[in-house]
Amino acid sequence: MVKADKNAVMLELQRKLFHLTFGLFIALFVYFFKPVYGKWVLLPIFIGIIGLMTLQQFRGHRANRILVSRFEREKDARFLYKGAIMYGIGMTFPVLALPVPQAAAVIAILSVGDTASTLIGKFYGKRRPRGRKKSLEGLLAFFIFSIPTAFIFVQSLPLAVFLSACGAFTEFLSPVDDNIAIPAVLTVILVLLY
Numbered sequence: 001m002v003k004a005d006k007n008a009v010m011l012e013l014q015r016k017l018f019h020l021t022f023g024l025f026i027a028l029f030v031y032f033f034k035p036v037y038g039k040w041v042l043l044p045i046f047i048g049i050i051g052l053m054t055l056q057q058f059r060g061h062r063a064n065r066i067l068v069s070r071f072e073r074e075k076d077a078r079f080l081y082k083g084a085i086m087y088g089i090g091m092t093f094p095v096l097a098l099p100v101p102q103a104a105a106v107i108a109i110l111s112v113g114d115t116a117s118t119l120i121g122k123f124y125g126k127r128r129p130r131g132r133k134k135s136l137e138g139l140l141a142f143f144i145f146s147i148p149t150a151f152i153f154v155q156s157l158p159l160a161v162f163l164s165a166c167g168a169f170t171e172f173l174s175p176v177d178d179n180i181a182i183p184a185v186l187t188v189i190l191v192l193l194y
Helices: 006-058 062-071 082-097 100-124 136-154 157-173 178-193
Strands: none
Touching (some): 006 100, 082 178, 100 178, 157 178
């Protein structure tokens, strides 16, 4: 395991646990409610994005300080809640463009794959090609952990493997925020396939 201070490890664990839990909740919400309520399932996501953008204006407020201390990295201090906001924006692509099982699979792949990739890659990743920040161990973790998650929703092992591989390589190679890049790329791939 790469040496890291205890606070940095706890911060990353808190962030990724929230990322995983919230992402799977959204995937299940889309899976069960989109057939009935259609695109309206995006309403709570948009409300959350607006709420987080509003909170940025109150940096000194106690509630804001608590959230920042528990979930924000120092490097993201200029754009508070960037990850959560980008995550919410990224969720709109599959929800707007894909049938229910595929939309839920894309959201679940992002949630599980990105969590596994970050935790394994950051703390155990040793192989980083040509000075890249991301490790091959993280890439492999993304791929392995997102397959069963995708399969739950799409019920096709070849499709789950393919989507997981595409998501893993997108996360590994993309210069764009992965919370936007992964759902955008997977949505485009599924639209082209079907």
